[in-house]
Amino acid sequence: MKTPDNNEDEALQKALKRKFDDFAPEPDPSWKKGIFDTLQISNGTAYIRPLLVAAALIVILFLTAIEYDFISINMIRKSDITNEEITVRHDSGWQIKSKNETAAEKSKIIIDLKSSIPEPGKLSFSNTGNMSFKKGKEEKIHSASKVKMVKEALEGKHNEVSTFTENETARISNQLSKEKDLLTDSPLTKVSPGTELLKFNIPKIKPLAIRAFIASNFNPVLKINTQAISRNENAKPEILKTEKKLKFLFNITSMNTFQELTVQAIPGVVYQNIGFPTKFSAKRLGLKLTGGVEKNGFQLLLNYGQFDQSFQYEIATDEFVVNEKNPVGDKIVRKGIKYNENSTLKLFGIGLKRHTLITKNSVFRNYFGDVGIEYSRELTAGSNVIWGNAGFGKQIMISKNTSLTIGPYFEYSLMKLVNPDSKFQVKPYQIGIAAGLRFGQK
Template sequence: MKSSDERIDEELRKALKERFDSFERLPDPALREKVFKELGDGSSMVKKGLIATLLLLISATAVVYFVSWSPERKEAIVAIANVSGSRSETAAAESHASANANGNGDGPGTQVAPLDAPTAENPAKVDSVLPYKKPVSMVSDRATPDVKILSRKKHRVTRAELIKAIREIGSSFGSLWIRDDLVSPEDRAFLVSELKKMGLVDDQPDSIAAGNATRTLEGPSMADQDIGVLDHRPLALPSYHGPADSLITPGKTGKRYEFLYKDRWNFVAGLTPLRTFQILTVRPGNGVIYQNFVLPTRISAETVGYKFSAGAERKGFQLLLNYGQFKQSYRYEIATSEFIVGPDLSGNYQVVRKGIPQKEKSTVRLVGLSLRKRTVLRSRFLRNYFGDVGAEWSRDLTSGRNMAWVNAGFGKELFAGNNTAMTIGPYFEYSLTKLRNPDNPFKIQPYQVGLSVGLRHTGFKVSAVTSRSSSQ
């Protein structure tokens, strides 16, 4: 027989089973519509904006491209389009021109010009002549870019056209090119005579004129030179008297002035913010126990100092006068005879000794003199980088004690003006002396790390003039 507790347990078991059999939460039917509505609206706006931007960029690029075309290029494109329908006629004309060139190659008075499509450089117009004031040879077998074809088809050049061309070439710069099969022998003789009157035609062919010019440039032949005279000439070398770095005054041969230049004196100044660290040493004293020392770890007004330097530099050696200031601060406890037993973070019990809290805070002001050696690199990859190392002697104005330091740094020189360079780079200094406090048995040994920023101004050269006599 089942008890009442068993019935209650059975009912609870059934309820829990039904609960865990259908524990999934059904989504809201309107949620899908909301999601796709938001996605559709956002994507449509982005898509429209992107398409409009692309169309605007394409249109602007096309307009700029077509507007930037020059008129000559447009005319050339139009001319090529007009000539594309008459390629067969052009090919026939070119074959006829090559046949004429093979048949009349030996004669100096024949020249064939290819019938190319008219362009901006070679327009096929009868009444146009390019300017060219140089004497023109009608027998030249070389074609220049300034060639003008007087007729593209089988058109006979008349006497009136020749007279017009002669007038134009006489009043401008240009060249005249006429095919032999387009002008009659009488008109050609008339043209040559008119050009000779104007002084624009050479009587000799180009090949003969070029040969004479080459012969003139070559000078006399080797047979006309006496090589034996050159072989027996004595060797003559220039002789120099006196050193190259001296200056000989005119009229005083035995007097020589020498300028002895010395290195420049540079003036340097800098400011260095410093982060101060401390090494604390406890001296044994009178049975007093000190515990729980705490030194500042964060960058704050208690740990930041500064140093100002100014002096002169010569040959890389710097003599500087320094003034610096930094603070010393730390906390500690004087142990007592009371103890506290309590759990720590791990749950174990530990014994903690009570102490009397103490705090020390002081300001150190230093005035000193330092000597550094700076080396500036001039290599290809490390140009204007420098490194320096030095030593410093300083005196504490607060306690009246002397301190000795060693320091080092490196960085780069930057242009700051005429004869002025700015130096910037990390700086480190370490004290070899420990500062003692008369009120307690502690010794503090500081060391500092900072960023040095300075200026170096190049002074004037110190020169000396000496004179000495020499026998020449």
């Protein structure tokens, strides 16, 4: 049985339900931020910055690859056409030559071989493969193993080059020139380039034996085995340092931002539960673009960077609550009013940096180190910041005029920034990865 109160309840219930069923006001936009920040949910635009960084790095690598391929192809074509000398070491008398020149020299060797072949009648071979050369009363006996070794040397299987003392070389040259004079009537002297030696009727003489003989009594010109030299690790060419030319630089740096927070005491205000975003999150990610010039290892750079500064804190109230969920026992917690500080710092500045590249032959060859100082103007609040920075990494030559630098980077603010809202002092420092291109002749 329904009482009058029940009727009133029903009437109220219906009326209120009807009134509030469609009550759905839009929340304040700032409410969302609190939720999504707490949950670390990216809200669309937060994707943009990391993606931009990734895209820029990809573009740099892509351009690098294209340029590397282009330059490589050009270099190969050039060396095919010209006998361009690559590097010269003047002090030792050795020459490292291009492939084309090596080929030319091989041809020359063949011609020299032909012109240096002694009179056939003076060569005699035994059935065991031993070969003897008569020069007056002297007789040289070459073992089959030596022939094999020389053969390998000529065919490039052997890296060692037979070495002769100056006296020996002079003696052999002298001997060969004398022998050559005796060959005027020999059919071999009429050999023209491109004609095979074997076409001539030289009985009892095997081509290999001839080559072995010549190789063991070679002319100084023949001594230059370019293949062997190029493989000879003792003959390391010294890289000529001509770093005085102007270079143009472009860098992109992705950095994780950290901050030292200083809270100044204000009478009557108690701050509590101050917190920062997790160590690795999109909110901490900063981006820096740098462009400039370098001369004599000193870099003058213009840079633009931005990063988020966010933290939260509570201002303690006079209320205390008992936290019943504490497993140890009830804990009295002072209630606080929560505040979130989120601001984006946009910095434009100028910097000076010392760039040092290791060119000596060591495991650290082509590694670089940077140290510098930078002045930046914060564009939103209009404050000034001075940074100290350092970096190191690997410098990779990707073409004659371009190199890629990549490595860790660190910068530390030497000054404190004042947060305009909370008046907290913040000293940021950033750690990240820098990638860049250097243009300009070496």
